[in-house]
Amino acid sequence: MTMTTLFISDLHLSPSLPEITDCFVRFMRDEAIHADTLYVLGDLFDFWIGDDDRSEFANQIREEFKRLTSTGVDCYFTQGNRDFLIGKRFSADTGVSLLGDETVIDLYGKKAVILHGDTLCTQDIQYLKFRDIVHKPWLQWLFNRIPMFIKKKIVKKVQTDIHSDKQHKPLEIMDVTQSEVESVLDKYQVELMIHGHTHRPNIHKFGTIENQRTRIVLGDWYTQGSVLVFSKEGYALEQRPFHQKS
Template identity: 70%
Template sequence: MTTLFISDLHLSPNTQDITACFVQFMRNEAIHADALYVLGDLFEFWIGDEDRSEFALLIKNEFKTLVASGVPCFFTQGNRDFLVGQRFAKYTGVQLLGDETVIDIYGRKAVVLHGDTLCTQDTQYLEFRAKVHQPWLQWVFNKIPMFIKKKIVAKVQSGIRDEKEMKSLDIMDVTPSEVIRVMEAHQVDLMIHGHTHRPDVHTFEINNHPMTRIVLGDWYQQGSVLVVNDSNYDLQTRPFFNQSI
């Protein structure tokens, strides 16, 4: 059996190829797993749990069916879907995790997170993150009519695209000292995260102790899945197919 990890799918009604690959993954692969972990940015932008669109219902029902089949599913909010909340969890059966969570993977402890908080050089983003994670601001946003929310989100997404074009790749990558701090704080030798869109397995040492940091890939051109069993781990890709859902 295996435990599966995914992140940075950036699903939206406009990405039929990604959505089709995700649906196939859920129905043909995740259904056979011990557990599924989604480490943020499942959506290009989750506008709120009250979204009743056909697309939102499709994605929620995939999780609901998976959990009902007996596969536990865990979800860490990313920078694009920080509004995924308790109503989403109640409907789907997904268990929401905190920003940093220590889990046991076949006897080995690991800390899992989205990864955005590791990018400490990107101070502009971290300031934005602190603002939008304020409970009172999220409460206010959730009370706004859906058509106004969509306009706000469209403006935010445009601003994000413009900012990314101006930022260096180094700023948007993790800060090594923050990686070490988090791993030491949780007393683990394995970290799994997404966010940077740079899939890789990094090995290093802290005080002569071997450490591993696994970075999940995005789903822009192909699916990306970390497959873990009781003896090893493997970063794998999944091809897109021209298919309807």
């Protein structure tokens, strides 16, 4: 069997969307279990309220990761803009290793930089200001210590604001800035980048013939699963149906 490394992002798992959760569970049990490594590049959840969330849904997702990592599959997680509160307790509960905002990895002899992708959208100034605020350690420390019912009210307000903001924001602002993409590639001296966030799955080739660069954008899981399958032989962006065909 060809060994593979799998990448997913932007599942936006939520108790209100069981078809996405069902697809995720099938993916974890039938596919990820046979991989070398699984990378989750952010926005696994529609919103992660904190590692102290012990709801039935949160525990279900924890158990799926624990089931996977206990078989020996390495699993890594990069925080997204919806689950930046995933922390050390989640890691300890699941066996998932947390990564920084940008990480260079080795893919069967090829170096790549992986990230969620929100920091590449430099034209979205309003969002980047919001991101800077919510990533402040003191604010996260405070949020993690307030009662759960207050957290839920705050999160509901944030989700409403995010949805409203997207309705009025030009699409080009929410996409990556090419100069920032090239800057990050230059920073790590690599020719391959993998990210999510923009919900625009594609494989972008640019640069010169002698110095060709590749940016792979992972898809969201709104209408089907989306998986980047990477092996020694190559790679492909693939879809996974929500409902298995009988």
